[in-house]
Ligand SMILES: Nc1ncnc2c1ncn2[C@@H]1O[C@H](COP(=O)(O)OP(=O)(O)O)[C@@H](O)[C@H]1O
């Protein structure tokens with residue numbers, strides 16, 4: 001609790017991050033309770049097609065006369081859900097690979113890092129496209145695919161942290177006390193290595209949201225849920241007549257991602273204070 | 279200069295295992311995909327018997343143990359055989375080879391543009407650290423980082439093709455036959471402007487931020503103090519002594535990001551109807567042409583490996599310390 | 604008396620997150636033409652900060668000269684425009700640093716880096732600069748200069764790199780060389796060679812040297828006068844023979860004892876007890892008082908004044924008042 005207060009005081013100093021955090025909380029709230037408050041079905045035809053924003057449809061209707069506002073609210077769910085879940089997925093894999101490589105070093109490290117480097121060379125977006133095309137687009141598959149292509153940077157970071165920590169006195173002491181390797185990794189080193197990982201994971205949420213929007217723009221989204229990228233893809237077909245239709249979900253993505261990035265920076269300032277000399 | 283030669287050879291040989299691993303990954307994905315070539319052909323010929331399918335399978339070597347199939351697969355790759363697109367009825371390799379030049383043109387122009395502008399902005403931001411220029415560049419970079427590239431492309435089309443009508447909204451060239459070579463080049467150039475700006479903008483931001491950070495770090499090094507102690511102007515210290523050293527990590531990153539660039543390129547090509555790999559991906563997705571998709575993944579991975587190799591060699595050339603370690 | 608370099612009341616501070624750090628305070632000393640003055644003190648005592656401030660190189664590093672005058676040939680360097688200052692840097696005052704590996708730009712050849720000075724200040728052509736550079740390399744004792752000139756810093760040994768730095772600093776025949784711990788980063792075997800080179804060139808070029816070091820043996824062998832620094836302040840200044848034979852400040856005595864250069868060579872190796880005060884908790888009075896065995900109440904009242912104990916021998920210690 002005390003350390004949380006300390007953290008909060010540092011985080012608060014970054015004004016932009018603070019504002020971004022509140023906007024992000026608002027978006028999350030909309031994503032969670034929005035569909036119960038604004039009960040329009042985003043897939044149902046509600047009025048004439050492609051009408052501009054009006055009193056009845058605040059954000060207009062799309063090519064099939066569906067309510068854009070409803071789509072935006074439901075899309076927030078999908079974007080945030082996939083963003084967070086994919087980031088957790090990538091963080092978990094990255095943590096395991098990086099921790100094992102960094103802790104054991106030598107051959108284990110060598111093999112795991114070659115794997116990591118290999119995955120870094122595979123063009124991640126193309127890889128995700130192929131994976132989803134093979135396994136069919138569903139919320140789960142899209143999440144896993146984004147996770148699979150996003151873990152290498154986490155692994156590298158975790159490895160570096162573990163290498164920096166593994167010869168520290170507290171680790172040697174734990175080993176002398178007969179703690180198992182897994183215990184040392186999870187209970188001793190991990191808490192110390194976590195702050196930079198948290199920052200990177202939070203930024204991964206932003207990247208994952210962008211990737212997801214790209215995938216669903218290409219049509220690789222779960223056909224049962226509406227997502228922002230899909231809405232842009234739909235709006236694209238009537239770009240000449242109704243530019244606002246693709247513009248609106250794009251702005252939603254922009255604002256969300258911007259806020260996540262700002263919060264990530266704030267976390268970085270609060271968790272990894274560096275001596276600012278210049 | 280045999281040290282240099284050795285460096286080049288060593289680095290080039292390192293490519294082989296990576297290419298093998300890429301082949302293995304593609305092979306694996308091929309087998310994970312539901313239904314093999316025999317199933318597909320059988321399905322196309324309209325509900326063939328199980329015997330016929332088994333026969334097909336044997337003729338394709340699909341009944342062999344997996345590792346033998348892998349060797350056959352590698353053998354095929356060595357002869358540029360990436361399989362057959364059962365949708366477009368043409369070899370996958372030919373389909374891809376047709377599209378690679380357009381994608382490369384878009385990528386090279388974009389990355390060149392991004393490096394030029396990004397590095398320049400980074401240098402200015404670092405040399406005018408904490409000035410208004412620095413702040414403006416930082417804010418723009420933040421916005422650009424958060425913008426979906428394909429959406430930006432659409433918005434640029436709205437602005438420059440639909441509202442102002444100054445630039446073409448898609449395609450690579452105007453359909454006309456009576457153009458001189460020069461006119462054709464200008465025409466392609468005009469078509470290139472929007473997609474390349476869209477694709478480049480993100481990297482402008484990335485390189486500007488990295489170049490700035492890199493410069494600021496170099497500024498703390500002793501040799502910068504030496505340069506000042508020599509009586510050089512602050513401009514010369516920044517541009518000659520700091521920037522040249524700061525450029526090295528930027529070039530490394532540019533190499534590492536070729537894969538990312540390719541991903542962006544696919545989306546941008548879809549937006550602008552640019553006839554490259556991206557369009558091919560889009561079409562392959564619409565038609566569920568997995569063979570073609572896998573071929574594209576393979577070739578684009580190879581492109582990334584080769585680009586990384588090129589950057590490493592260039593790096594060895596730029597930084598005299600590398601070759602000798 | 605008109606010295607080549609006369610520093611008066613120089614104070615330098617760094618702004619940090621925890622407030623300003625006064626790295627150098629009220630420092631005065633002078634260097635006459637052709638003379639070698641040594642500046643000694645533990646690490647962190649402000650020697651490098653002072654040296655960098657002389658050429659106003661401390662500002663880009665985040666420092667700020669808050670008071671004082673730096674008269675070089677009777678012109679205050681603090682009052683010069685940046686263009687005028689550049690005419691002094693590298694041309695009339697040369698500077699070399701502790702670690703020549705860090706001080707040389709890794710991606711340019713050493714020849715290019717030396718020529719850069721020549722072309723900047725003397726406006727030499729590329730050819731002429733190259734010829735001069737080869738001469739200089741030869742002069743600082745680098746064998747086969749025609750080949751070495753096109754090599755990069757990493758191709759050279761530490762000693763060779765420092766020779767390159769010397770060649771670069773002396774390219775335009777400055778009348779003052781500032782050498783900030785020029786041998787600290789080098790192998791013991793080459794340290795003497797580099798010092799000998801600096802000495803020879805000093806005589807040959809008739810220049811003055813401000814030699815920063817924490818090696819009192821070096822001071823004894825090369826310098827005529829010495830400035831002793833402690834926690835950002837000068838505590839003693841005088842001719843090397845005076846200061847070494849009749850040190851007045853307890854800190855100087857401690858240093859000499861630690862270095863075993865005084866008469867009690869046979870005695871045990873003594874460390875000065877205690878540590879340098881934290882930059883944010885500097886004592887009001889004498890900064891050495893908390894560690895000083897002879898300190899008394901008044902030591903903590905105020906900064907002790909410079910007291911002249913002999914011609915050209917000053918000490919900032921109240922004990923000297925009582926001396927006959
Ligand atoms: N860039 C800087 N920012 C803040 N403090 C500094 C900086 N450089 C030096 N200092 C402080 O100034 C003091 C003197 O340092 P320095 O001049 O390097 O000493 P010396 O060269 O005698 O070892 C030290 O206490 C150090 O903490």
Ligand SMILES: [Mg+2]
Nearest residue numbers: 647650651652
């Ligand atoms: Mg120093």
